[in-house]
Structures are given as C-alpha cells and as structure tokens.
Amino acid sequence: xxxxxxxxxxxxxxxxxxxxxxxxxxxxxxxxxxxxxxxxxxxxxxxxxxxxxxxxxxxxxxxxxxxxxxxxxxxxxxxxxxxxxxxxxxxxxxxxxxxxxxxxxxxxxxxxxxxxxxxxxxxxxxxxxxxxxxxxxxxxxxxxxxxxxxxxxxxxxxxxxxxxxxxxxxxxxxxxxxxxxxxxxxxxxxxxxxxxxxxxxxxxxxxxxxxxxxxxxxxxxxxxxxxxxxxxxxxxxxxxxxxxxxxxxxxxxxxxxxxxxxxxxxxxxxxxxxxxxxxxxxxxxxxxxxxxxxxxxxxxxxxxxxxxxxxxxxxxxxxxxxxxxxxxx
Amino acid sequence: xxxxxxxxxxxxxxxxxxxxxxxxxxxxxxxxxxxxxxxxxxxxxxxxxxxxxxxxxxxxxxxxxxxxxxxxxxxxxxxxxxxxxxxxxxxxxxxxxxxxxxxxxxxxxxxxxxxxxxxxxxxxxxxxxxxxxxxxxxxxxxxxxxxxxxxxxxxxxxxxxxxxxxxxxxxxxxxxxxxxxxxxxxxxxxxxxxxxxxxxxxxxxxxxxxxxxxxxxxxxxxxxxxxxxxxxxxxxxxxxxxxxxxxxxxxxxxxxxxxxxxxx
Numbered sequence: 001x002x003x004x005x006x007x008x009x010x011x012x013x014x015x016x017x018x019x020x021x022x023x024x025x026x027x028x029x030x031x032x033x034x035x036x037x038x039x040x041x042x043x044x045x046x047x048x049x050x051x052x053x054x055x056x057x058x059x060x061x062x063x064x065x066x067x068x069x070x071x072x073x074x075x076x077x078x079x080x081x082x083x084x085x086x087x088x089x090x091x092x093x094x095x096x097x098x099x100x101x102x103x104x105x106x107x108x109x110x111x112x113x114x115x116x117x118x119x120x121x122x123x124x125x126x127x128x129x130x131x132x133x134x135x136x137x138x139x140x141x142x143x144x145x146x147x148x149x150x151x152x153x154x155x156x157x158x159x160x161x162x163x164x165x166x167x168x169x170x171x172x173x174x175x176x177x178x179x180x181x182x183x184x185x186x187x188x189x190x191x192x193x194x195x196x197x198x199x200x201x202x203x204x205x206x207x208x209x210x211x212x213x214x215x216x217x218x219x220x221x222x223x224x225x226x227x228x229x230x231x232x233x234x235x236x237x238x239x240x241x242x243x244x245x246x247x248x249x250x251x252x253x254x255x256x257x258x259x260x261x262x263x264x265x266x267x268x269x270x271x272x273x274x275x276x277x278x279x280x281x282x283x284x285x286x287x288x289x290x291x292x293x294x295x296x297x298x299x300x301x302x303x304x305x306x307x308x309x310x311x312x313x314x315x316x317x318x319x320x321x322x323x324x325x326x327x328x329x
Numbered sequence: 330x331x332x333x334x335x336x337x338x339x340x341x342x343x344x345x346x347x348x349x350x351x352x353x354x355x356x357x358x359x360x361x362x363x364x365x366x367x368x369x370x371x372x373x374x375x376x377x378x379x380x381x382x383x384x385x386x387x388x389x390x391x392x393x394x395x396x397x398x399x400x401x402x403x404x405x406x407x408x409x410x411x412x413x414x415x416x417x418x419x420x421x422x423x424x425x426x427x428x429x430x431x432x433x434x435x436x437x438x439x440x441x442x443x444x445x446x447x448x449x450x451x452x453x454x455x456x457x458x459x460x461x462x463x464x465x466x467x468x469x470x471x472x473x474x475x476x477x478x479x480x481x482x483x484x485x486x487x488x489x490x491x492x493x494x495x496x497x498x499x500x501x502x503x504x505x506x507x508x509x510x511x512x513x514x515x516x517x518x519x520x521x522x523x524x525x526x527x528x529x530x531x532x533x534x535x536x537x538x539x540x541x542x543x544x545x546x547x548x549x550x551x552x553x554x555x556x557x558x559x560x561x562x563x564x565x566x567x568x569x570x571x572x573x574x575x576x577x578x579x580x581x582x583x584x585x586x587x588x589x590x591x592x593x
Contacts, residue, residue, distance in 0.1 A: 088416035
C-alpha cells in the first residue's frame, strides 16, 4: 500500500520562468521513510508544501493516505503532521500553551488536549521546560516541540522538512533519536534533507531531487552501487607518482586518476581488500612507501556529484533558492 | 459551524494568553494613548479655544479614542506579519480548521485588547476632566461604536499583514498611512484652518465621521467638524455605520481568500 503518491507535479513561478517543480513524481510505501535529498532550491520544500496542502501545483496529482490532496485538502489535513524548516510556534507562549492550543485546533476536547500535551512533553523530554516561553528554548528544544505539535493526533503520514537544519551536532543527534523512535512506531515519513548522511541514517529509501524532479531513487546502498564500487586511493611522494600510477593501473585494470596537487592516485577496484594487499606488495617491491593508502566506498556525496554534476551544497543557513524561500528570515 | 466558532475562539484565546504572558505589550499599548491624552490635554488644551462646556478635553477624548481604535489595524497587521514570518500561518493552514478561523480569531482578539485599552483611557480622561454628559446608555453605545470601528479597521490590517509578511515593513506601512489619516480629521483641531479641499477630505474621512459620531454619543457639540458642510459631517453616525459595513463587507472576504491562498 502506498501512503504517498505524487504524480508529475509541476509548479512554476514568475509566469513559468522559474520551475520549482518540474514533473516530480514519487511514491512512499506505508510505514516506511523516504528521504528526499537535494541541494538548496531543488524543490524539496515545495514538494512538501504541495503534499501538505499548503500549495496548489499548476498541474499533476497527489494522493496522501489514500486521499486526493487537490480535491479533499481538508480531509488530508486531518491525517497528516507537518514540521517545517523553522519551528512554527508561538514564541511568547509556553510549550504547554502551544501544545494545548494545537490540540484544540485538532479538535480534541479540553481535557484530551491537556492530556496529550502532557504525554508529548514527557516523550520529548520537555516536561521541565513546559511552563517556560518558547523564546527561552534552545534550537533543539524548539524543533522537538515543533515535532511534538505535529504528532498531536498521531498522523498517518508525517512530513519533516529539514528537521535538523541549523541544529548543532548534539541537537541533531537528539533529533535523530526522536525520529528513529517515531519510525519504530510505524508512521509513514517523508523527510527532506540536504545532509547526505542524514538520509543514509534515517531513510529506508532515498529520492535524489534536483531542479524540481527526482533524478534517482533507491536505497542508500543501491545509489552507492549506481556510482560504482570501491576505489583504491593512495598518496605518495611527488617523484614516485609515475611509477606508483603504473602499479595501481596494473592491479586495477583501469586508468587511475591522478591529482598531482595532493599527490593522490585513485582507481576503481573490483575485489577490495585483495587488491589493496596486491598493490601494497607491488609498491613495497618498488621501494615506494605510500604516505596514505585506503579503500573507499563511494559516499552519498559521490552519488550526488555523479548524478547532478555538482556538489550538494551543505549550508547551515536556511535555503535560499525558490521565490518563497527568499522571503524567509 | 459550531466547530468553526470553537476554532476561532482558540485563536482568540491564544492572543489573550499572549497578553498574560507578556503584559508589557498591553501596558505599552495603553500607556501610549494615555500619554497622548495628557499631552494633548495640557499642551494644546490651553492654546485651543474649544468653546464647549467643560473645555477642550471633551472634544479631545473622542478624537483620541478613535485614533487609538484606528490603530487596531496596526496590531492586526503586525501580529499577522509576525506569524507569517515565523511560519505559524503555514502551520495553521496545515491543520483541519475552518479557513476563516485564524483571521476572525485575530480580529476578535485585537478588538478584545481594545476593551482594556479603552477602559484605561476612559479613566485617564476622567481624571483630567472628561465628563461625558449623555447618560449611561449613549456612553455605552459610544464605546460599542468605537469597538466596532476598531474591528472593521482590523480587517484592513489582515490584508496588510498577509501581504507584506514582515513585521517591520507592516509597522512602517501602517504608521505612514494611519497617522496622516487621524490627523487629517477633526480629531484634534478644527478643520476650519485647512484649505477647502482638505476640509472636504477631512469631512469624508472615516476618522472624522467616527469622531463626530462619538462626540454626539458622548454628548459634546462637534465644533471641530462640519465646516465644509458636507453630508457625512452632518450625518456622522449613519455615515460611520456605512463605512464600517463597507470595510467589513469588502475586506473580510478578500482577507479570507488571501489567507487560503497565502504562501510563505
């Protein structure tokens, strides 16, 4: 059963000059996590906004939890949770105030709203801070409360738009822990991120998005394999580069790439550690002592570069890109 | 239907909670008009020959009341722009609540703040000599009139707040428009001194008709208006009601439409 189906979504701005979504399609199986991975301005946030009923696409269709997003947005709103890039909370109110308010807006009665607020504060380790205004919270605490607010009615489908952007490493680890817990609870999750390792860690499958469309999908391993297997990398003294390159080629069978600047030679190898030992022996016989040697599996960064031709820009600042994003603080 | 009412009440309650959590906002929102009362009363009061019984303060108080409630527009615009900026409007829009709940809740909440402000101002006015003479019913009606005017102005604030999306821009825009509007009127000084064309403008100005209406309801002769003898200056209560009706009839539907489509 598919919990999210987006089909050929198109969204343009400035009379078609800017294509935020350019025929984007994706599917998420019920109870799984899809990581939507892409650089700034690639259309991640726009996708989430369309699926969460906040934005109407120019064309295309979307179904969330079996409900047509464009035809019955009100029904969709009852079964989704959304936590955006910035903690969307009333900063002057306390954590408790915020959660009870959102509870009431989800049409819980007063006592259920209070009970639920209590549970969520407990679950997200915010009980101590419950009676303090949000503006006194740390970034990580705000994000946790924001996430809590999106879980009030136990949504069938949860959208998390860059849940860890702007958090320090500790905040990020805490957030990962919380999300891991949620996923164990069986929610269907669509998560956007520009952190490759985050997608690797949290998502069952990944859709790589660039310029408003999905350019690759699969598990982290599948995507890595798509780029190629392991590579052997060695660093040697400058006067030994030519000889070492010849030896590496002998083992690899392919022409190695050489970066003279950092004196690094790298080449694809088929049988990892055996090749490594073989090269080491050859180098030893040639009296070449490598400064550094190792096997490298392609990272998702490599996947990204090979798919898009450019590096995934990882910045701490909020996205600037789409027309909407530029208006953000 | 019942659900929509409860939705907007939750939003309104949020604003009342804000008042409790940061009382400074309400305190300053009240101190400012109270300060205006004192300044105008003692700085201009001596210089302007009002010619009404009880002195300038009788004419001044309706003027300051109207100016204050006209600025409800600012509270609404700034509040909504801040919510836009923080992404709170997005969150509300992702909830299963009625499409008008957030904007109605906001306008009602801002009007409730006016209740507090008007009470404090009325008391300050009383301390410095304001004595409405029309009897409790008309006085009550006068205040109701003020609240209604503030409420209708609030709808313009909704559109501004949702359009500019930035607190500071909203603030500047509102002050640049509402201040001239309140001064190009009969609120603080007779319109006689203005060029004829401005006199007409001043007399058609909703602020003037409101001030004139309130003076009538509080039992003071409106010696500052009606110099150009325009229709609105002679029928201020009726004209004010028409203005309020038009404001809500035009801006409320536009606001709700804007809210539904607004996208950060």
